[in-house]
Amino acid sequence: AQTVTQSQPEMSVQEAETVTLSCTYDTSESNYYLFWYKQPPSRQMILVIRQEAYKQQNATENRFSVNFQKAAKSFSLKISDSQLGDTAMYFCAFMKHGSSGSRLTFGEGTQLTVNP
Amino acid sequence: DSGVTQTPKHLITATGQRVTLRCSPRSGDLSVYWYQQSLDQGLQFLIQYYNGEERAKGNILERFSAQQFPDLHSELNLSSLELGDSALYFCASSVANGLSGANVLTFGAGSRLTVL
Numbered sequence: 001a002q003t004v005t006q007s008q009p010e011m012s013v014q015e016a017e018t019v020t021l022s023c024t025y026d027t028s029e030s031n032y033y034l035f036w037y038k039q040p041p042s043r044q045m046i047l048v049i050r051q052e053a054y055k056q057q058n059a060t061e062n063r064f065s066v067n068f069q070k071a072a073k074s075f076s077l078k079i080s081d082s083q084l085g086d087t088a089m090y091f092c093a094f095m096k097h098g099s100s101g102s103r104l105t106f107g108e109g110t111q112l113t114v115n116p
Numbered sequence: 117d118s119g120v121t122q123t124p125k126h127l128i129t130a131t132g133q134r135v136t137l138r139c140s141p142r143s144g145d146l147s148v149y150w151y152q153q154s155l156d157q158g159l160q161f162l163i164q165y166y167n168g169e170e171r172a173k174g175n176i177l178e179r180f181s182a183q184q185f186p187d188l189h190s191e192l193n194l195s196s197l198e199l200g201d202s203a204l205y206f207c208a209s210s211v212a213n214g215l216s217g218a219n220v221l222t223f224g225a226g227s228r229l230t231v232l
Contacts, residue, residue, distance in 0.1 A: 033219075043204060044118065045223035091159065095219065102147065102210060102219035103172050106159040 002027045002094050006107035013082045014115050020067075021077045021110045023092030031097035034068065034075045035104065040088040048090070051075065053097075082114045119143065120224035122207050128230045134195040137227045141188055141209030147171065148190040149210075149221060150182055154203035165190055197231045204228050 003026045013019035025034070036048040051059045051068050058066050063083075067076045079086055092107040119142035129135055141148050150162040161174035165184035176182075179197075184190040194201060205228075208221040 035220075037223075042225075043228075044225050045206060045208075046118075047220060047222070050220065102221070103149070103161040103164060103174055104151075104159075104221060105161070108158050 002029070002032075002096065002105045004092050004094050004105050004107035006090075006092055006110050008110045009108070010111045010113070012113040012115055013079075015082055015084060017082055018078060018080045019082055019112065021079075021090050021092075021112065023075045023077070023107055025073050025075065025092070025094050025107075027073070027094065027096070029096050033095045033097065034066075035093040035095065036064070036066070036075075036077045037091045037093060037106075038086075038088040039091065039109075040085075045091075049077065079112075084114050084116060086112065087114045088112060118222050118224060120145075120207060120209050120222055122205075122224035122227050124227055125225065126228045126230075128232060129197060130232055131197055131199060133197050133231075134193065135197065135229065137192040137194070137205050137207075137229075139190045139192070139207030139209075139224060141190070141207075142222055145209035145211050145222070146188065147210045147219070148184055148188070149208040150176075150190070150192050151206040151208065151223075152203045153206060153226070154200075159206075162192070194229070199231050202229055202231045 032053045034051045049061045063080045089109045093104040121140040146167045149164045162176040164172040182192045204226045206226045208223045
């Protein structure tokens with residue numbers, strides 16, 4: 001079974017600064033996908049970024065980028081130029097590739113607060 | 117609007133009762149997933165359907181059941197409700213069945229169930 005661990009329950013950052021959220025996972029699979037989802041106060045789950053494990057290049061989406069270290073089983077999210085609207089709970093998630101379906105295994109979440 | 121529609125948004129009921137949560141996936145999506153988000157257990161995968169058939173099962177209680185209909189909408193039935201069933205229930209949908217490629221899930225806004 002896969003597990004996802006987010007060791008930072010809460011973080012805060014000043015507007016316009018950069019923050020990094022940590023995530024580690026445990027799996028014996030070689031093919032898988034990793035995701036970051038955000039959940040703002042509205043409770044909607046919104047995809048931030050995804051990474052295919054077979055790709056060495058780190059994924060980027062505008063101000064969001066990841067540092068994917070496959071050997072270390074680490075998948076951190078960097079948010080640059082933080083904005084007030086980035087305040088949300090951030091979940092790291094793992095998805096196994098294959099015939100057993102596409103369930104996402106989520107970490108416990110990190111509550112990020114962006115301060116003005 | 118994510119394109120995934122969940123009803124009702126809020127539901128308050130008593131212990132021992134039965135409720136049905138409904139989900140309409142995004143147009144073109146064949147897979148539907150149900151997740152439960154509670155304070156003590158985080159986000160837990162319940163069940164996945166693909167084109168009307170059960171595809172994967174997670175930590176779904178025997179008191180809970182789900183199905184996906186020919187028009188691809190899905191219903192999650194929760195019976196003999198207990199206080200601990202109070203949670204936010206998310207439906208998500210995706211195009212694929214998980215056999216290949218990164219299967220990106222789009223989440224609905226959730227149905228908040230309160231059991232008194």
